Amino acid sequence: MMPERAKALALPIALLLVAEIWTRALHVQSDSLAPPSAVAAALIEALSDGSMLVATRDTLASAFAGLLASSAIGLALGITLGMFQIIDRLMEVTIETIRPIPSIALLPIALIALGFGYRMEIAIVTFACVWPILILSRAAVRGIEPRLLEVSRALRLSLGDQVRKIIIPASLPRIFVAFRLSAGIALIVAVSVEIAINPIGLGAAIMTAQQALRPDLMLAYLLWIGVIGYALNRGLVIAQQRLFGRAALVGEAS
Amino acid sequence: MKRQILYWRAASLVVAAGFIVLWQMIANLRLVSPVFLPGPDRAWAALVRGFASGELWTKLLGTLEHMAYGWFAASIAGIALGAMIGSSRTMRSYVAPSLEFLRPLPVSAIVPVAIAMFGLTQGMALFVIAFGAIWPMLLATVHGFAAVEPRLYEVARSLQMSRLAVIFKIALPSASPDILSGMRLSLTVALILAVVCEILAGLDGLGHWVLLSARAFRSADLFAGVILLGGIGYGTALAMSTVEKQLLKWRPSGH
Numbered sequence: 001m002m003p004e005r006a007k008a009l010a011l012p013i014a015l016l017l018v019a020e021i022w023t024r025a026l027h028v029q030s031d032s033l034a035p036p037s038a039v040a041a042a043l044i045e046a047l048s049d050g051s052m053l054v055a056t057r058d059t060l061a062s063a064f065a066g067l068l069a070s071s072a073i074g075l076a077l078g079i080t081l082g083m084f085q086i087i088d089r090l091m092e093v094t095i096e097t098i099r100p101i102p103s104i105a106l107l108p109i110a111l112i113a114l115g116f117g118y119r120m121e122i123a124i125v126t127f128a129c130v131w132p133i134l135i136l137s138r139a140a141v142r143g144i145e146p147r148l149l150e151v152s153r154a155l156r157l158s159l160g161d162q163v164r165k166i167i168i169p170a171s172l173p174r175i176f177v178a179f180r181l182s183a184g185i186a187l188i189v190a191v192s193v194e195i196a197i198n199p200i201g202l203g204a205a206i207m208t209a210q211q212a213l214r215p216d217l218m219l220a221y222l223l224w225i226g227v228i229g230y231a232l233n234r235g236l237v238i239a240q241q242r243l244f245g246r247a248a249l250v251g252e253a254s
Numbered sequence: 255m256k257r258q259i260l261y262w263r264a265a266s267l268v269v270a271a272g273f274i275v276l277w278q279m280i281a282n283l284r285l286v287s288p289v290f291l292p293g294p295d296r297a298w299a300a301l302v303r304g305f306a307s308g309e310l311w312t313k314l315l316g317t318l319e320h321m322a323y324g325w326f327a328a329s330i331a332g333i334a335l336g337a338m339i340g341s342s343r344t345m346r347s348y349v350a351p352s353l354e355f356l357r358p359l360p361v362s363a364i365v366p367v368a369i370a371m372f373g374l375t376q377g378m379a380l381f382v383i384a385f386g387a388i389w390p391m392l393l394a395t396v397h398g399f400a401a402v403e404p405r406l407y408e409v410a411r412s413l414q415m416s417r418l419a420v421i422f423k424i425a426l427p428s429a430s431p432d433i434l435s436g437m438r439l440s441l442t443v444a445l446i447l448a449v450v451c452e453i454l455a456g457l458d459g460l461g462h463w464v465l466l467s468a469r470a471f472r473s474a475d476l477f478a479g480v481i482l483l484g485g486i487g488y489g490t491a492l493a494m495s496t497v498e499k500q501l502l503k504w505r506p507s508g509h
Contacts, residue, residue: 080398100487
């Protein structure tokens with residue numbers, strides 16, 4: 001039996017070898033395919049001349065700015081709706097009407113209101129990420145052990161203290177799960193906006209590589225975007241386990 | 255109890271109506287330039303006008319068509335591949351790690367590759383939408399197959415069922431909640447990618463419509479398009495959850 005790790009690597013390595021041999025043997029001249037070795041060379045070149053790093057910075061900056069804004073808005077709304085059932089019920093139709101609007105549909109509105117650049121991208125990322133954070137933090141607040149709320153009432157904590165000392169700490173593990181999911185969405189939306197229209201970041205860079213008929217560079221960017229997505233997800237999963245241990249698994253099931 | 259729910263629904267409708275009135279007031283008072291923010295009256299008029307001239311109908315149908323083809327193709331391929339990978343332990347240990355690596359990939363990054371392969375065509379849109387929508391279903395199917403109660407497999411073995419019979423009679427029904435929720439997630443992805451492709455390739459659809467309206471600063475038409483896109487998102491999600499409820503009726507609830 002091969003160890004699990006070797007099995008995991010077997011398929012990608014086999015595919016890469018086939019691609020390398022096939023493109024080299026047939027001398028494929030293509031706008032969409034390049035031998036893996038050429039892709040690797042393009043990746044190293046773009047990384048060493050800094051262009052890829054600048055693009056990465058632009059994308060991640062927009063994604064994280066949007067993520068932070070949406071976390072603030074989503075948490076404030078989620079905690080309010082979670083604490084006060086009345087407001088939640090009154091807002092139901094409004095929220096359920098706005099939520100299904102696909103974030104990318106707001107792109108033209110953001111474009112004419114904010115123009116090209118970071119601001120428009122951040123606005124769209126914010127819109128996309130508010131919903132998962134709102135919904136999950138609302139559920140997290142509702143799922144708080146009722147006795148904790150009784151304690152806070154018995155102690156006559158003010159509303160601010162109640163939120164700061166009881167509600168946020170008690171729901172933090174599940175809120176972090178929401179944050180992790182939203183981080184993935186933020187990256188996806190940021191790259192989509194850049195590909196569709198915004199001339200900054202990784203999405204614009206990969207489009208430029210395609211238009212310049214550089215399949216090696218285009219695939220190198222695709223690979224890099226994949227690596228970023230994977231690293232972001234892994235990093236947040238590890239952070240979640242470190243910070244909260246098993247407590248975070250509560251939110252995973254729902 | 256039921257009546258109470260109705261009252262709450264009505265109250266929350268009133269609140270939503272209040273927001274629309276607020277929007278109208280902001281537009282009327284010109285707190286925001288009408289170039290960016292048309293009032294709901296103008297957006298509604300644009301919607302009615304677009305449907306009356308038939309133009310919005312073709313755009314709406316175009317977007318729905320892109321979504322539907324890509325999503326159907328992805329559903330069939332995703333469930334078939336997922337069943338193949340999920341029903342064999344060997345396949346799982348070889349393929350699943352690669353899938354896990356690909357999962358967090360922002361799918362729209364595949365757009366340039368698709369453009370290089372297919373050009374700015376319908377085929378490109380179909381490929382991108384199918385590629386993006388396949389992941390949730392594929393992973394849900396693999397996961398659902400892996401999570402089948404082992405005793406059911408033991409039963410199948412003692413009944414000497416063939417592998418196909420096991421897939422259709424045991425694994426698929428048992429994995430159906432996972433698969434259906436994967437399909438629902440894919441619908442959202444399909445809609446977003448349909449809009450992106452239409453914007454990029456100028457394909458006939460609402461994405462193209464909203465972009466053109468924005469370029470021409472026809473904000474009322476723009477909002478009409480966005481409202482319709484929201485309607486598609488809402489309608490497809492509603493349809494999917496209805497189907498889901500019907501199909502999962504046989505399961506004891508709370509599972």
